[in-house]
Amino acid sequence: MRLSRYFLPILRDAPKEAEIVSHRLMLRAGMIRQEAAGIYAWLPLGLRVLDKISSIVREEQDRAGAIECLMPTIQLADLWRESGRYDAYGEEMLRIKDRHEREMLYGPTNEEMITEIFRAGVRSYKDLPKNLYHIQWKFRDERRPRFGVMRSREFLMKDAYSFDLDQAGARTSYNRMFVAYLRTFARLGLKSIPMRADTGPIGGDLSHEFIILAKTGESEVYCHKDYLDFETPPETVNFDDAAELQSYFDKWTSLYAATDEMHEKAEFEAISEDKRVSARGIEVGHIFYFGTKYSLPMKALVTGPDGKDTPVHMGSYGIGPSRLAAAIIEAGHDDSGIVWPEAVAPFRVGLVNLKPGDAAVDAACEDLYAKLEAAGVDVLYDDTDERPGSKFATMDLIGLPWRLVVGPKGLASGQVELKRRSGGAAEALSPEQAVATIL
Numbered sequence: 524m525r526l527s528r529y530f531l532p533i534l535r536d537a538p539k540e541a542e543i544v545s546h547r548l549m550l551r552a553g554m555i556r557q558e559a560a561g562i563y564a565w566l567p568l569g570l571r572v573l574d575k576i577s578s579i580v581r582e583e584q585d586r587a588g589a590i591e592c593l594m595p596t597i598q599l600a601d602l603w604r605e606s607g608r609y610d611a612y613g614e615e616m617l618r619i620k621d622r623h624e625r626e627m628l629y630g631p632t633n634e635e636m637i638t639e640i641f642r643a644g645v646r647s648y649k650d651l652p653k654n655l656y657h658i659q660w661k662f663r664d665e666r667r668p669r670f671g672v673m674r675s676r677e678f679l680m681k682d683a684y685s686f687d688l689d690q691a692g693a694r695t696s697y698n699r700m701f702v703a704y705l706r707t708f709a710r711l712g713l714k715s716i717p718m719r720a721d722t723g724p725i726g727g728d729l730s731h732e733f734i735i736l737a738k739t740g741e742s743e744v745y746c747h748k749d750y751l752d753f754e755t756p757p758e759t760v761n762f763d764d765a766a767e768l769q770s771y772f773d774k775w776t777s778l779y780a781a782t783d784e785m786h787e788k789a790e791f792e793a794i795s796e797d798k799r800v801s802a803r804g805i806e807v808g809h810i811f812y813f814g815t816k817y818s819l820p821m822k823a824l825v826t827g828p829d830g831k832d833t834p835v836h837m838g839s840y841g842i843g844p845s846r847l848a849a850a851i852i853e854a855g856h857d858d859s860g861i862v863w864p865e866a867v868a869p870f871r872v873g874l875v876n877l878k879p880g881d882a883a884v885d886a887a888c889e890d891l892y893a894k895l896e897a898a899g900v901d902v903l904y905d906d907t908d909e910r911p912g913s914k915f916a917t918m919d920l921i922g923l924p925w926r927l928v929v930g931p932k933g934l935a936s937g938q939v940e941l942k943r944r945s946g947g948a949a950e951a952l953s954p955e956q957a958v959a960t961i962l
């Protein structure tokens with residue numbers, strides 16, 4: 524992409540209301556723009572990151588056997604009356620009326636809707652287990668939206684829903700998602716720790732929040748330090764092997780880890796001092812087992828092996844891709860700006876032309892741009908007339924993994940300058956060596 528043709532509204536300073544670093548950097552880097560309280564436009568650079576995060580979430584859901592669908596954002600109030608949650612959900616629900624005065628709502632979550640879809644499509648236990656998911660925008664009228672997209676009112680969520688004949692089956696579905704979550708956050712460059720959590724308005728009696736430790740996290744969390752060294756379950760996990768899945772669940776819940784609401788002080792203080800971690804954390808995922816809480820009132824029944832109709836056992840599993848864009852910045856930045864992990868960087872290389880109009884430099888840049896793009900490397904080519912200092916500052920701010928600089932002096936001795944954003948000195952290399960290093 525040529526920067527002269529792109530849309531990247533960089534801000535020199537962040538608005539004062541941006542309290543945390545990810546909010547400041549996302550605004551300054553031209554990734555998002557606030558359209559209303561807690562409601563953001565995702566500008567081109569931010570959307571590229573959001574799409575990369577969603578792709579990794581999707582890959583790990585698919586690997587775990589979940590099946591993707593897409594439910595609408597607008598839902599009928601009557602659907603929520605079936606589960607009894609319409610009134611219980613409270614102020615956070617955005618209630619609307621259509622032209623026929625029909626009561627509707629902007630979905631904050633989809634347990635009722637997926638249960639309605641399931642009950643219309645499945646009748647026998649032979650069709651179980653099932654896990655259906657979508658990646659869809661949600662609306663929760665948070666009293667105090669803040670921290671940019673970290674706690675916004677409209678946000679993107681992957682929400683998956685599992686259906687099993689009984690609790691034992693539902694526990695395996697829960698463990699499948701548990702393992703998929705550990706893998707997902709690791710691939711995003713984050714160290715997540717599953718913590719016992721409260722079930723809140725979703726309900727149920729088993730729940731874990733996946734927390735990443737960050738100074739600006741909203742939650743106060745407590746855990747055993749050894750979690751930080753645990754190996755992520757490998758790509759080769761057999762998601763059909765209930766015992767293997769249970770072994771990962773047992774390992775990753777074998778030591779103390781709890782959010783503030785579930786904290787047991789005495790249990791925590793029984794851990795040797797050097798192994799206690801108490802920190803602030805960001806909740807990036809939350810999973811629930813809630814049995815027949817929705818299937819019973821909504822009559823989502825299957826014919827069991829005994830021929831009797833029985834309500835299915837369900838769980839729901841949420842991840843916040845839009846919150847993750849901010850959380851990844853909280854976990855990866857420095858004084859000059861964002862430092863993206865390769866997996867989610869909006870572009871892989873920032874190519875900087877120090878003297879547009881200089882024939883040799885232009886030719887060298889065009890050649891590098893063509894070679895890298897042909898090799899499938901996403902390049903943001905700064906071909907603008909900005910001053911060099913401002914070009915370097917922009918590349919540091921938007922945090923691309925590689926910065927490749929072409930100037931007349933270096934080129935005269937056949938060299939360009941390559942620098943890794945995550946640290947290390949700039950290297951003077953031939954254009955060929957620079958391309959080889961990046962590939």
Ligand SMILES: Nc1ncnc2c1ncn2[C@@H]1O[C@H](COS(=O)(=O)NC(=O)[C@@H](N)CS)[C@@H](O)[C@H]1O
Binds near residue numbers: 674681842
């Ligand atoms: N206001 C918000 N802004 C940004 N992300 C949010 C917000 N609220 C929740 N999330 C993200 O969405 C994830 C799931 O949300 S949740 O309420 O915990 N769980 C559910 O809604 C269940 N239905 C799971 S399918 C959270 O872990 C968080 O990553």
